[in-house]
Amino acid sequence: MSSMSRLLPRRESLARTAGVIRNTSYARASSARLIPLPTNPQAATNRISPFSTSTRLSCSSHNKPNNNSPASTDKYAAGLNLNKNWAAQTARDHPDLFPTLAKGQSPQILWIGCSDSRCPETTMLGLQPGDVFVHRNIANILHPGDLSSAAVIEFAVHHLRVQHVVLCGHTSCGGVAAALGNKQLGVLDPWLLPLRQVRERNLDLLQSLPADEAAQKLVELNVREGLTVIKQKSVVLTAMQERGLQVHGLIYDVGSGVLSELDSQDTDETIKARLAAFMTEN
Numbered sequence: 001m002s003s004m005s006r007l008l009p010r011r012e013s014l015a016r017t018a019g020v021i022r023n024t025s026y027a028r029a030s031s032a033r034l035i036p037l038p039t040n041p042q043a044a045t046n047r048i049s050p051f052s053t054s055t056r057l058s059c060s061s062h063n064k065p066n067n068n069s070p071a072s073t074d075k076y077a078a079g080l081n082l083n084k085n086w087a088a089q090t091a092r093d094h095p096d097l098f099p100t101l102a103k104g105q106s107p108q109i110l111w112i113g114c115s116d117s118r119c120p121e122t123t124m125l126g127l128q129p130g131d132v133f134v135h136r137n138i139a140n141i142l143h144p145g146d147l148s149s150a151a152v153i154e155f156a157v158h159h160l161r162v163q164h165v166v167l168c169g170h171t172s173c174g175g176v177a178a179a180l181g182n183k184q185l186g187v188l189d190p191w192l193l194p195l196r197q198v199r200e201r202n203l204d205l206l207q208s209l210p211a212d213e214a215a216q217k218l219v220e221l222n223v224r225e226g227l228t229v230i231k232q233k234s235v236v237l238t239a240m241q242e243r244g245l246q247v248h249g250l251i252y253d254v255g256s257g258v259l260s261e262l263d264s265q266d267t268d269e270t271i272k273a274r275l276a277a278f279m280t281e282n
């Protein structure tokens with residue numbers, strides 16, 4: 001059976017939430033001091049270290065309008081130019097957005113996903129800056145003792161008081177493919193260890209599937225494993241108990257752009273045991 005066949009259609013409730021988010025007030029947290037990117041790509045070039053890989057942008061020939069120039073396909077230079085258009089267009093479409101965001105943030109969603117360039121969470125949700133607080137790493141792995149993800153979760157849940165925690169895996173994940181192989185990958189090996197442990201625990205199932213379905217299945221199992229880690233954090237359990245924080249598992253199909261929500265309902269017994277083991281107090 002294909003692992004995707006066990007996925008449920010993404011709930012309408014999340015889509016409705018997205019609609020609500022657009023109308024929410026953003027003014028809560030204190031404002032952050034940010035250094036804006038220069039509006040002129042050449043100005044950006046002039047600030048780049050001579051040791052940066054970006055120094056090729058400083059070549060004057062790259063700044064001439066020439067469709068055959070390497071600069072015409074350089075995404076960094078293109079992005080700096082596109083940013084000006086995007087900022088102006090967004091300000092026209094949503095006149096209150098940037099002034100409100102300048103005062104602080106109040107996102108409703110914490111998104112934990114893969115670093116993969118094909119998985120831009122705010123874009124795929126059709127939301128705006130300020131809507132999604134984000135943590136991404138290779139293969140969206142949650143190590144129980146990882147300080148980075150733990151700090152993000154603590155801040156988002158306890159201080160920003162997000163209403164949804166989303167853990168999203170995706171099809172065609174390179175980290176998952178690596179964990180299904182046996183090639184040495186240096187520092188990536190300890191990082192991918194939890195994925196290999198999931199592989200070990202589900203070896204018979206994964207070996208019974210064609211390669212593409214096994215990869216798909218490990219993506220799903222990895223998300224389920226991560227959901228368990230999230231729900232073992234006392235700050236999350238407290239928010240679930242006291243204010244109805246929701247924790248969701250999603251799979252993103254990079255080939256279609258569509259999100260599917262995993263059915264991750266816990267039994268009463270599981271919830272009771274989890275609260276007994278992981279809920280702590282001041």
Ligand SMILES: [Zn+2]
Nearest residue numbers: 114116139173
């Ligand atoms: Zn990935």
